[in-house]
Amino acid sequence: QLQLQESGPGLVKPSETLSLTCSVSGGSITSRSHYWGWIRQPPGKGLEWIGSMYYSGSTYDNPSLKSRVTISLDTSKNQFSLRLSSVTAADTAVYHCVTDFWSGNPYFDYWGQGILVTVSS
Amino acid sequence: DIQLTQSPSSLSASVGDRVSITCRASQYISTYLSWYQQKPGKAPNLLIYGASSLRSGVPSRFSGDRSGTDFTLTISGLQPEDFATYYCQQSFANPRTFGQGTKVEIK
Numbered sequence: 001q002l003q004l005q006e007s008g009p010g011l012v013k014p015s016e017t018l019s020l021t022c023s024v025s026g027g028s029i030t031s032r033s034h035y036w037g038w039i040r041q042p043p044g045k046g047l048e049w050i051g052s053m054y055y056s057g058s059t060y061d062n063p064s065l066k067s068r069v070t071i072s073l074d075t076s077k078n079q080f081s082l083r084l085s086s087v088t089a090a091d092t093a094v095y096h097c098v099t100d101f102w103s104g105n106p107y108f109d110y111w112g113q114g115i116l117v118t119v120s121s
Numbered sequence: 122d123i124q125l126t127q128s129p130s131s132l133s134a135s136v137g138d139r140v141s142i143t144c145r146a147s148q149y150i151s152t153y154l155s156w157y158q159q160k161p162g163k164a165p166n167l168l169i170y171g172a173s174s175l176r177s178g179v180p181s182r183f184s185g186d187r188s189g190t191d192f193t194l195t196i197s198g199l200q201p202e203d204f205a206t207y208y209c210q211q212s213f214a215n216p217r218t219f220g221q222g223t224k225v226e227i228k
Contacts, residue, residue, distance in 0.1 A: 096165075106212040
């Protein structure tokens, strides 16, 4: 069974870049059945999909984030990462890394526990 | 973007009750609809995918159905561990979107 664990700073200053890493165990990020993605949840609010990436390098992300998102994979470490640039207070949220099962009918089947990132000076 | 509207936003129910939550899509999404359960302080957990396919290991009291652009999650015989917030989510088109959530509380 896949297990995911997020890591990274819990506090980021406005206008800076948020950087998070997700460590994967119980499976390989070169899996042909999964994309690797990020979803966030502002405190007390709903869920927002950020983006997903395939081991081949194919990526797709949420246009609402206006090209501020970079997702990358490190196959040597079995990890993937999120970078979100030019953050504001509106980017304060719990960030979850997820597996995006790419079947004929995709779904998010495994989730990390989440990491709270606060944007504040 | 495809909007998903859940109803109700919250409900109160008793152990043993049959509970239904509706998710209405703003346009055709075929069966590209999943349901997730989230408990406080925890990550969401996949319950149903493809509108009606039960994830392995999820109790059979959970079921999903589709009628056009209306989707329903039903819990038949609510258990104490089912009190949580439930979200629908579509994977028909980018960006993937979620409903606003339905909180199921103890009456």
